Amino acid sequence: MSPTALQSPPGAPEILRRGRALVAPALTQAVGSLHPWVAEMACYALGHCEVGGAPATGAQGKGVRQALALLGAEAAGGPAEAGVPAAVAVELVHTFSLLHDDIMDGDALRRGRPAVWKAYGTGPAVLAGDALFALAVETLAAAPAGARIVCAVRQLTTALGDLVRGQADDLLFAGRPWTGPGSVGVAEYEAMAEGKTGALLGAALALGAQLGGAPGEMAAVLDRAGRHLGVAFQIADDLLGIWGDPAVTGKPVHGDLRQGKKTLPVLAALKAPGGAALAQLLASERALDDVGVRRAAALVERAGGRAAAEREARRHLASAEELLAGATLAPDVAGRLRTLVSSLADRTV
Template identity: 60%
Template sequence: MTPQTTLEDRRASARDALERCQALVEPALKEAVGTLHPWPRRMAGYALGWCEADGSPAATAGGKGIRPALAVLGAEAAGAPEEAAVAAAVAVELVHTFTLVHDDIMDGDERRRHRDSAWKAFGTGPAVLAGDALFALAAETLARGGGARSGAAVGLLAAALRELVHGQADDLLFEDRPWTGPEAVTLPEYLAMAAGKTGSLLGCALALGPVLAGAHPPVVLALTEAGRLLGTAFQAVDDVLGTWGDPRATGKPVHGDLFRKKKTLPVLAALSASTPDSRELAALLSSPAPLTEATAHRAATLMERTGARTATLTQARTLIAAACDHLTSAPLAPGAADELMGLSEYLLARYV
């Protein structure tokens, strides 16, 4: 992307990349899911956005396919063959969907992508089973389709999942920490958690195809670090949407993270401002009473007045710029590297 590239150019390039990668990956993804037992297969199809709970075709579109697209583009950037790109992308999307199913259970989120989350539609036990099936299928996909380097690829995926679990554990433990004082969650702690919970899988997505193709370690490292930074930026943007996002775009209630009193980057940024607004916000969040629509709206207003939304998006831009620096510093195929940077910028271009 040149400095003269417009915002709409970046959006169009990212949409083209997403559509191309989806057309390449979705047939193999559906073939893999088709090998599951019929019951978890239907739940997996629901979680992936292919069908409704009764098995009929989905009325709404599924996810945006960012992670499998990153896997394909990362593979292409390192000169990996198409079969390696597809195997990596299928495994990553299966794992991502598994984490969403289980994450909704842990967070008690009843809505995802404009409809009931998987546990709400099928029950907690069945949704756990479907998530387990997706995880097992991801490992099998790499083991069977990775060729001579499948062991290294499965190891990379397992390491990313271990880091993801570490980040998720920290995120859950943050819920019991106070909002203010010496035991409060700090911004560096939160960013480290986000790098594990979200960044680890995106780093794995960019690196899996190159690992399968036997790419040089510096290339794998550059792609991994770019993905980790991109994932952390993705979490920052997601946090903004969790407070101020339009339900028509997010598929979740407005102020959803505030109603759950979730410690997110904008909340922590607002509390660190040490202003009357941040002190009022701390009092609202520290109260044992649940937030109402009025108090959640007030909390969002206080956060806005501290500059928390702007600060969070600025942090996301900084992380994306650092990710692009890693991409430009590595010997990658020029066309694929440009697509990767365009898709990275698209994460912000959708919202700002």
């Protein structure tokens, strides 16, 4: 390998691999402290084992939140290891939210495997989610960070409250009309996405920074940057929910349209001049069949919903990058953060 290659900055896959490697021992130890049955469900949800406990391969998440927590610690001038408790806490919260989301949304698959509620039952999945939530708070509270722990725990609980509010809005959106009075606006959608997805991404960066010794002002900037990133992340998820490859997403194609979810591409298309045909199709009382969801996806794209969602994701990414550029970060850390942020809109890392 040439000297130039050795000196080249790490790409997003390398940043994510490094994060998973640093966090894995502490994450495994934390989950291992749970009741054995609950620990097995948690390991299954994390992609570490199959039903029954046999080791699993290929079903783990990318570890975005873990990487952000470690980079947050380094952004504050501390070692990446200082952010490990934050990384474990946010990963546990994220996993807890996925367990409960899959139940609420009726999603039978997660990362190409049966969701925890399908594999173990609804009641056990709820129990496992509750255990992960409690373990996340316990893990963070036990971090060796002295007086900073109070602020860190408050940061996490604030993010949890925002996550719950975002999820509540997402569920309530399902009962609102597609068009006319009471329909969901794009601004409402983005507020929901900031809570449901952005709050935890912001917390990952801010918690890592706090454990790394950052002043409150830096942690607040990183939190805002992460929230913008989260909105872009959720929009990208919406795009994958309609046009994503099941081999990549682990979920059926057109799944969000089939469920009638109010995602940004659909909402943007409905408010466009060419959205009338889509509105008529969605207003049907019958669930969309395979032909219907394909037609709906085509109508969303024709009305400009896909392009509008992509523009909005880029706008939020630009806002995140602007906030990071204005923060006082070490150049190498800033570069790795920019690399990771820029990779997340298309979710191909």
